[in-house]
Amino acid sequence: MARKPTSDAHDRILDAAADLFDRYGVHAVGMQQIIDELGYGKQLLYREFASKDKLVVAYLQRCTQDWDRTLESAAEKSGTPEEQLVEVVRAVQAMAPGTRGCSLRNTHAEFPHPDHPAHRVSVEHFKTVREQLRALARQTSAANPDRLGDRIMLIIDGLYASGSVLGASGAAAEAVDFARDVIRFETSVTVG
Known part of the structure; x- marks a missing residue:
């Protein structure tokens, strides 16, 4: 019953x-x-x-809200935009092990047709994430802040792709240091 x-x-x-x-x-x-x-x-x-499509869209929308909370938390825990970018990577590094990867990316891969609502939600999310990271990078002294934002996004993507395989230690743990190195490099380069 x-x-x-x-x-x-x-x-x-x-x-x-x-x-x-x-x-x-x-x-x-x-x-x-x-x-x-x-x-x-x-x-x-x-x-x-x-329908299942409506359920999947609601699931993805919840995932985007989780990402927004990750950004808000990074802003609360850190002072400078550089520290916030590192904190975002740290938050993802803590979440990625033990998962099958990014729920939005996984679902995007399952729904490759551009007209499917799940595909559209995931594409829009990643466009937004890219712009959020670029906007944060624009608050740094980076000579090319959009490149810095994109590089941080690639580090995050790498964590989601490899976190379940690498676990919390090893190469995944290096992501935070790698993000720091990238930020340090990007903010020390001068435009000539």
Whole structure:
């Protein structure tokens, strides 16, 4: 017998879906698997999320909110823009091990068609991230701040791509020092 839904059914469904999507990938998880995980009826799931695409988009939107909180936290913990860039890399370095990588990147890979809503959400997110990192880099003394922002993004991408393989120690732990080195280099280069 299915359990009665609580008033927070929307969030509970999204939590369960996110956990399954993060573990197995979006395509590998069916709506029935989410229903079974929760013990809710199919009708409730489809009342909250009319389709799997709508559920996937909500999941990705939640991931983008997590990124925004990471940036806010970096700003709170650090003083200078240079320190904030390092703190963002440190936050990702702490999260990446033990995951299958970046949820948005993984989902983007699963939905390559540019018209799919999941594809559009992930592409828009990465455009925004790039601009956020570039905007932060523009507050530094870097001669080419857009290049600095892009380099920090590449370090972050590398962490997500390799974090699950490398773990919290080893090469993944070097990412923070690498970010510092890149920032130090970029802010010491003068335009000639």
